[in-house]
Amino acid sequence: MQTTTLSFSNLHNHGELFANLFRARKQSFIIQKNWDLPESEDMEFDQYDTPQSRWIAIHDRTEVLAGIRLTPTTARCGIYSYMIRDAQEGILGGAIPQDLLYAPAPVDPHVWECSRVFVSHSIPQMYRRKVHFKMVEAMTGSARDMGATKLIALTGANWPRWYGRCGLTAEALGRQMQIDDGLFQCVAIDLTTKMH
Template sequence: MIDLLTLETSHHYGSALAEQYRFRYRHFILRERWDVPNYNGMEYDQFDTPAAAYLVWRDTDGAVRGMVRLLPTTRPYMTESLWPELLPDAGAPRSPSIWENTRFGVDRDLPPTVRQRVTAELILASMEFALNRGVQSFLLISPRAILARTLPRAGLFPAVQKNTTLPSGHVVSSAYVHVTAEALEAVRNKIGVSYAVLRHHGSERLRAA
């Protein structure tokens, strides 16, 4: 199951909010060698604001082992501010129906079958979140491999917008993923999960179509 964290609700989840910063430090800085702000073993940036929502998967010890960060495009967001070369030709979206989806990561030390399950649940949880918030599309900034392989394996086919090559040689792309009830059902059928996976405070499960 995936927990939905915000600044307003994080106190209901113990140390989960801090744990997602620690996970990001381990995953993006230590493993991926990103040059991003960090403090005391935690990775963060200027977009970790009260507007941010975090979808996290935790192990039995409460450590975050997979996550994604969601940002409304009605507030400052990463693509617009830091990656203008990756903005779609139509320009920077600014709409309550379009959210940015970034910081997608799953711990590579998990067993392969568990990694696959966490990846699938994070994809489903993102779609459930969108349908419950009236979000019609996600703008992703992601390694090209995730857009070319991971999402299609789950039944999603992102519309790639722009590409850039990092100093490390990795290709990063922007892409739109459109969310509908039909798309959610197709992904559930593709990966074999028929139930809602996203939980939030005040509800055992956040229900989606």
């Protein structure tokens, strides 16, 4: 199992991996979860997939097992910044409640958003924990390499049960809320405990 942090400046070094990550996202979010998201050429994407973001692929050669997108909270592209902030600002049309945070969304070069997190449904249950640990290791390492001291994420409301097991220190940033068929909550992941 390998981890690769992809960017627009290095994707040419990784063959089909970048496209396969977006194909795996389509499988996870559009086919499995039935989310109404943009797609093209069998790939899922959205307005936050810009050169400002980074994508982490957990993979065996070119088969993507899991993925994560990291976007700086300082990002801007047209009317968009990053998903959590844009939801709070009402730019996303109410798909995510505007009152998802207790305070204004941060705009800070040391705070990055973690989104589009998935594990392929084809991964056997006995192998998933290993994939999760690899994801946490790659996510925290890549974010720290980019200067982040904190990650924010809109995640499943059951995060307190599994974040600790994965070695993550986190706190709630907002209320629990129903979105589509799940209960979600915004959290902040402290990366300062990961400094060496």
